[in-house]
Amino acid sequence: MRRAGFGVLLVAWLYGVPFLLIVGLIRRTADPYLATRAAATAFGAATDTILVCGLVLNAALPAAGLLLAALVRADEWKRRFTWALGGTALMFVAVALVAGAATAPVVGHVPDDREPKPRVTQCIPISGGRGCPGG
């Protein structure tokens, strides 16, 4: 039972974190078709959530595993989660390399939308200031 719990934690870290980071980075580098500003903000926020979850879990899952293994004195699992922390560092380095290659920030980016910009359709002349075309 205890073994299964640690195993699930380790597999969740091993596959879950790369999964979240790949999904987040694909969304981040994609060119989505977003009709409104609100949709673009929501899309960017969801992408940020996925990326931040991936980055946090990358460190949190092995750390939690290490802590639990130390609490129940499971030396074998302690050793495994210590190695996993090395993988955590590698993953952070990989994400940092990707982030360094990008020109815009990886987290906190809002993609372009197709909402038409509000245009001034009426000209109000201001005396002493602005005139209007045609009188």
Added chain:
Amino acid sequence: MEKRGASFGLGVLVALGWYATVVGAVVVGESGVPVAPDRDCSAMFSCLSPAEGVVLLLIAGAPVLFGLLVGTVVLAALLARWIRSAILVGTLSAGGSLAIVALVGLAWRAGR
């Protein structure tokens, strides 16, 4: 003969898990991106859904996938002799065979 290395079967399982994770993440990531409703889909294969893309990859990329699998199994068998961790064996054999296939592909393109 003493048993020093990791289990070969577990190593291959870990490597297959990596392939499944990456393909699944690409499908999920791509299907989350909204596409323009008025795009031009007249050319063949220009508007594939991610799932259709995976099917096409399985058919058209079968030789490459076969090479990838053979490379993974051979690398896992070699690495499992020296490395004790099945996770490390699987990860290294998946990544290593991907690198080998990429190198072979580059050499093949350069030689044409």
